[in-house]
Amino acid sequence: MPPRFPRLLIAWVLLLVLLGVEFGVAMLSFAPWLRVLILLPAMAMAAIVGIVFMEIGRAPVVARGFATAGLFWLLVLLGLGSMDPLTRTYYHTTVEHPE
Amino acid sequence: MSTTVVEAAELEKSYLVDKSTVASWLLTTDHKRIAILYLGSITFFFFIGGIAAAAVRLNLLVPEGLIPSAETYNRLFTTHGVIMVWFFLVPAVPVSLGNFVVPLMLGARDLAFPKLNLISWYLFIIGGIIELYALFIGGVDTGWTFYPPMSTSFNQSHVVLAVIGVFVSGFSSIATGLNFIVTIHRLRAPGMTWYKMPIFLWSLYSTSVILVLATPVLAITLLLLGFERIFRIGVFDPAIGGDPILFQHMFWFYSHPAVYIMILPGFGVISEIIPVFCRRRLFGYKFVAWCSVSIAVISFFVWGHHMFVSGQSLYASVVFSLLSYAVAVPSAIKVFNWIGTMHKGFIRFDAPMLYALGFVGLFTIGGLTGLFVAALAADVHLTQTYFVVAHFHYVMVGGMVTAFFGGLHYWWPKITGRMYPEMWGRAAALIIFIGFNVTFAPQFLLGYLGMPRRYHSYPPDFQVLNVLSSAGATILAAGYLLPLGYLTWSLFRGERAPANPWGATGLEWQTPSPPPAKNFATTPVVTEPPYTFPPPELVQNRV
Amino acid sequence: MSDTYAPHEFQYSSAEHQAGTALAGMWLFLATEVLFFGGLFLTWIYARSQNLAGFDAGARETELWIGTLNTGILLTSSFVYSTGLAFARVGNNRRLMQCCFAAIGLGLAFLALKFGLEWSGDFDKHLWPVGPDFKFAGEPTEGGARLFYVFYFIGTGLHGVHMVGGIVLVAMIAWRARRREFSPLYVTPVEVVGMYWSFVDIIWIILYPLIYLIGRS
Numbered sequence: 020m021p022p023r024f025p026r027l028l029i030a031w032v033l034l035l036v037l038l039g040v041e042f043g044v045a046m047l048s049f050a051p052w053l054r055v056l057i058l059l060p061a062m063a064m065a066a067i068v069g070i071v072f073m074e075i076g077r078a079p080v081v082a083r084g085f086a087t088a089g090l091f092w093l094l095v096l097l098g099l100g101s102m103d104p105l106t107r108t109y110y111h112t113t114v115e116h117p118e
Numbered sequence: 119m120s121t122t123v124v125e126a127a128e129l130e131k132s133y134l135v136d137k138s139t140v141a142s143w144l145l146t147t148d149h150k151r152i153a154i155l156y157l158g159s160i161t162f163f164f165f166i167g168g169i170a171a172a173a174v175r176l177n178l179l180v181p182e183g184l185i186p187s188a189e190t191y192n193r194l195f196t197t198h199g200v201i202m203v204w205f206f207l208v209p210a211v212p213v214s215l216g217n218f219v220v221p222l223m224l225g226a227r228d229l230a231f232p233k234l235n236l237i238s239w240y241l242f243i244i245g246g247i248i249e250l251y252a253l254f255i256g257g258v259d260t261g262w263t264f265y266p267p268m269s270t271s272f273n274q275s276h277v278v279l280a281v282i283g284v285f286v287s288g289f290s291s292i293a294t295g296l297n298f299i300v301t302i303h304r305l306r307a308p309g310m311t312w313y314k315m316p317i318f319l320w321s322l323y324s325t326s327v328i329l330v331l332a333t334p335v336l337a338i339t340l341l342l343l344g345f346e347r348i349f350r351i352g353v354f355d356p357a358i359g360g361d362p363i364l365f366q367h368m369f370w371f372y373s374h375p376a377v378y379i380m381i382l383p384g385f386g387v388i389s390e391i392i393p394v395f396c397r398r399r400l401f402g403y404k405f406v407a408w409c410s411v412s413i414a415v416i417s418f419f420v421w422g423h424h425m426f427v428s429g430q431s432l433y434a435s436v437v438f439s440l441l442s443y444a445v446a447v448p449s450a451i452k453v454f455n456w457i458g459t460m461h462k463g464f465i466r467f468d469a470p471m472l473y474a475l476g477f478v479g480l481f482t483i484g485g486l487t488g489l490f491v492a493a494l495a496a497d498v499h500l501t502q503t504y505f506v507v508a509h510f511h512y513v514m515v516g517g518m519v520t521a522f523f524g525g526l527h528y529w530w531p532k533i534t535g536r537m538y539p540e541m542w543g544r545a546a547a548l549i550i551f552i553g554f555n556v557t558f559a560p561q562f563l564l565g566y567l568g569m570p571r572r573y574h575s576y577p578p579d580f581q582v583l584n585v586l587s588s589a590g591a592t593i594l595a596a597g598y599l600l601p602l603g604y605l606t607w608s609l610f611r612g613e614r615a616p617a618n619p620w621g622a623t624g625l626e627w628q629t630p631s632p633p634p635a636k637n638f639a640t641t642p643v644v645t646e647p648p649y650t651f652p653p654p655e656l657v658q659n660r661v
Numbered sequence: 662m663s664d665t666y667a668p669h670e671f672q673y674s675s676a677e678h679q680a681g682t683a684l685a686g687m688w689l690f691l692a693t694e695v696l697f698f699g700g701l702f703l704t705w706i707y708a709r710s711q712n713l714a715g716f717d718a719g720a721r722e723t724e725l726w727i728g729t730l731n732t733g734i735l736l737t738s739s740f741v742y743s744t745g746l747a748f749a750r751v752g753n754n755r756r757l758m759q760c761c762f763a764a765i766g767l768g769l770a771f772l773a774l775k776f777g778l779e780w781s782g783d784f785d786k787h788l789w790p791v792g793p794d795f796k797f798a799g800e801p802t803e804g805g806a807r808l809f810y811v812f813y814f815i816g817t818g819l820h821g822v823h824m825v826g827g828i829v830l831v832a833m834i835a836w837r838a839r840r841r842e843f844s845p846l847y848v849t850p851v852e853v854v855g856m857y858w859s860f861v862d863i864i865w866i867i868l869y870p871l872i873y874l875i876g877r878s
Contacts, residue, residue: 021747031740038732045874051713054875061870064736065863072743072859074852075688079681081303082688089692092331093699095418100367100703103422104710106433221672228672230682296689304682305672334693338700345815349791352811353704359712359804368700636671 147232199262211383225307245287295329321386384521396463409448469543473524480516505565536612550597556590715805720876761835
């Protein structure tokens with residue numbers, strides 16, 4: 020087996036464990052809004068894949084900058100983008116359907 | 119041994135005559151040849167978009183509209199918008215001037231990924247052909263913004279095809295941006311530190327950040343729009359609880375930063391021209407450099423100011439309005455820096471400098487009126503009027519197109535190896551400046567008085583200003599046709615250009631005009647910061 | 662030959678320079694992919710926050726076991742490919758090729774489960790969100806459920822397209838490994854393709870809870 024194999028194997032086992040945890044937590048019943056937290060193990064899994072399988076550490080330093088930029092701008096899109104629906108006032112009206 | 123000889127022979131020939139078959143052009147990976155391919159393509163699209171604009175101005179000569187159908191009119195201004203934004207303004211400076219000079223300025227032999235560069239041109243052409251086909255078979259009448267539910271449920275025009283055209287050309291933008299960023303990070307010549315880079319590179323770097331990170335969001339947005347239009351159901355469909363305003367959020371997440379894709383390269387061009395023709399070091403180099411980067415970043419935080427009357431939450435509107443003021447700061451700093459550079463300079467009024475001066479004035483007006491429409495309360499009155507049209511044309515046309523022409527004249531000797539006729543160049547710069555102002559200054563008044571944009575007809579009260587605007591458009595068109603004529607003439611009859619006709623400082627001027635296929639005889643080593651000009655009395659005058 | 666000499670293109674100063682640049686370029690490309698899928702995630706936020714009951718009702722109809730199994734398959738596929746890369750670094754082209762085949766096999770299994778089994782089952786259950794045949798038609802949850810399935814079909818479809826692209830790329834690596842093109846000095850293409858393959862995995866890691874888990878209360 021090649022030198023890095025143990026590291027890869029540990030990562031793989033860890034990923035499957037996290038998948039199990041994620042799955043188990045999702046089987047519990049809790050409030051719809053808290054269920055978004057199920058994404059936390061998924062994010063941990065994504066980080067493991069990025070660090071171990073995609074080897075961000077081996078790429079030139081600037082690659083870390085690119086990865087950070089991608090995540091930062093994703094946060095801008097999702098954060099500023101959800102500012103509007105989270106603070107919007109909905110006025111109830113009766114809509115007449117022309118059937 | 120033999121390899122050295124081959125290289126020496128290669129270096130004697132310029133990139134233009136290195137190989138001369140059609141395939142050697144269409145399959146080239148030389149950034150300089152791809153720049154020429156792009157230059158031809160965007161010029162073509164510029165005139166297509168221009169013809170549509172001319173038809174729009176012609177229609178508005180009389181209050182009831184000269185074009186019989188409002189539908190046709192809608193399709194014309196949509197054509198104008200779509201073509202000008204995605205097939206001229208967004209690519210214009212990066213893919214033509216940028217492609218040509220980025221490796222030269224860096225002291226590199228090509229971009230990092232030359233094949234990707236060629237692919238990007240083909241994607242652009244494929245997108246362009248699809249777009250032209252969509253317009254040829256009837257066009258689109260949604261405006262360039264493709265808002266649903268107008269674009270998804272309420273019109274019969276060729277939205278899907280038009281959207282596919284834009285989608286495909288978007289990947290060409292991504293490819294170019296990616297190439298520039300990686301090249302600037304990885305292929306700088308020995309000694310070329312970040313603070314020794316000319317400002318044009320900082321500008322294009324910032325532009326590329328936007329190209330790379332905003333365009334994918336446009337891609338997914340258009341994909342969702344296409345899905346919704348084809349299947350009549352989707353995430354923007356309010357009938358099932360979807361949100362049409364979500365489209366506007368996603369669209370402007372791209373399209374507001376895209377405004378800076380269009381103007382940042384212009385800033386870069388102007389920052390090159392002004393020091394050279396004033397024989398002075400750029401005032402506040404680090405400020406100008408970092409302002410480019412901060413504009414690129416902040417531009418992502420302000421998109422909601424396009425949506426003040428859309429129905430988004432008041433809270434979001436207030437936040438976006440506030441953030442919009444932040445982006446004005448670095449833009450204003452740049453204007454002060456250019457003026458600071460000119461102060462006590464040894465100014466020569468060659469054509470590039472005339473364009474640069476025009477740019478500074480027109481962009482300042484465009485930028486300041488941007489503050490009006492970024493103000494929440496004022497925008498409720500001004501939005502969807504000709505005030506907005508005038509504002510963004512001052513930035514896009516008065517700013518960006520002027521900068522493009524300035525840069526084209528400035529680097530023309532380097533690109534072609536020929537000088538353009540100076541008197542014609544100056545005349546065209548003046549005619550464009552005058553024509554532009556006559557066209558668009560009246561539109562500020564029209565908008566303030568309440569004339570809505572995108573209407574086929576208008577009340578008779580507005581006719582005088584509209585006729586003035588259309589008359590100005592004629593002058594402007596003449597101004598744009600002139601360079602097409604004399605630049606083409608100069609290709610064959612122009613005076614041979616020396617390596618450095620302007621006495622400029624960048625690395626691109628240290629190699630012959632036109633450059634050899636592999637750019638430099640030996641890899642240059644950079645020791646001096648940019649814009650280190652000798653005292654004026656030592657400057658050799660070209661004439 | 663390839664054991665001693667690593668070639669590079671004329672615009673680079675060395676083979677290492679070219680290799681690092683390729684890796685950096687791929688990372689930047691993947692950053693653009695993040696934003697591409699980011700738009701899709703924003704639609705998820707909008708659709709779910711504005712139609713909570715219907716959206717989650719739609720999510721409860723998904724085939725949980727296929728989604729979970731597929732997640733495991735993709736994770737394993739990434740692991741297998743990375744093992745192949747580790748073999749390539751010590752000059753073992755044969756093991757690299759075998760790992761590529763295994764990764765491709767797992768990828769194809771994913772696609773078969775996803776599009777062969779799951780999608781066809783979804784169509785049978787009238788979950789295609791277009792038209793009056795939709796399972797939830799007429800119910801108060803109809804709109805939200807339709808939005809969920811718009812997200813579901815576009816999200817899994819786009820991911821599938823990326824999978825197909827990844828399989829083609831891995832197959833090209835396998836082919837080049839068969840020709841013994843890689844050596845400890847030259848593994849950049851293997852690394853770059855591996856990054857893409859793992860990235861497609863990451864997208865699925867995020868899509869999996871968004872589709873199968875969060876709505877299943």
